[in-house]
Amino acid sequence: LESSAVLNLLREHFVSTWALVVDLKAIIANQTSDTIKDSQRAKQALDNYAFPVESMVQQIDGTVISKLNANDLLDTHSKAEEFLNM
Structure with a gap:
C-alpha cells in the first residue's frame, strides 16, 4: 500500500462496507424503480451469504468475485496447524 498508484486505484474504484442480513432483506423487499440495482446487489450478497x-x-x-466465510477461515487455521504438526 505504499504505491501511490495502488492507493489512487483503491480511492477511485473500491468501496468497503458491511450489511446485516435484515438490512439486505429490507432493501430487496422495498425495491422501487429507482433502487433496482441496489436490490439486485443486495440479492446477490444474500444469495452468497x-x-x-x-x-x-x-x-x-453485484457479481461476487470472491468470498470467505468466518468458519472456513477458522478451519484453514486448524488445518495449517495440523499440517505443521505432522
Missing part, C-alpha cells in the same frame, strides 16, 4: 459472517468482494453490478 453463509452464517455467521461472510466476507465478499463484489463488482459494481
Whole structure:
C-alpha cells in the first residue's frame, strides 16, 4: 500500500462496507424503480451469504468475485496447524 498508484486505484474504484442480513432483506423487499440495482446487489450478497459472517468482494453490478466465510477461515487455521504438526 505504499504505491501511490495502488492507493489512487483503491480511492477511485473500491468501496468497503458491511450489511446485516435484515438490512439486505429490507432493501430487496422495498425495491422501487429507482433502487433496482441496489436490490439486485443486495440479492446477490444474500444469495452468497453463509452464517455467521461472510466476507465478499463484489463488482459494481453485484457479481461476487470472491468470498470467505468466518468458519472456513477458522478451519484453514486448524488445518495449517495440523499440517505443521505432522
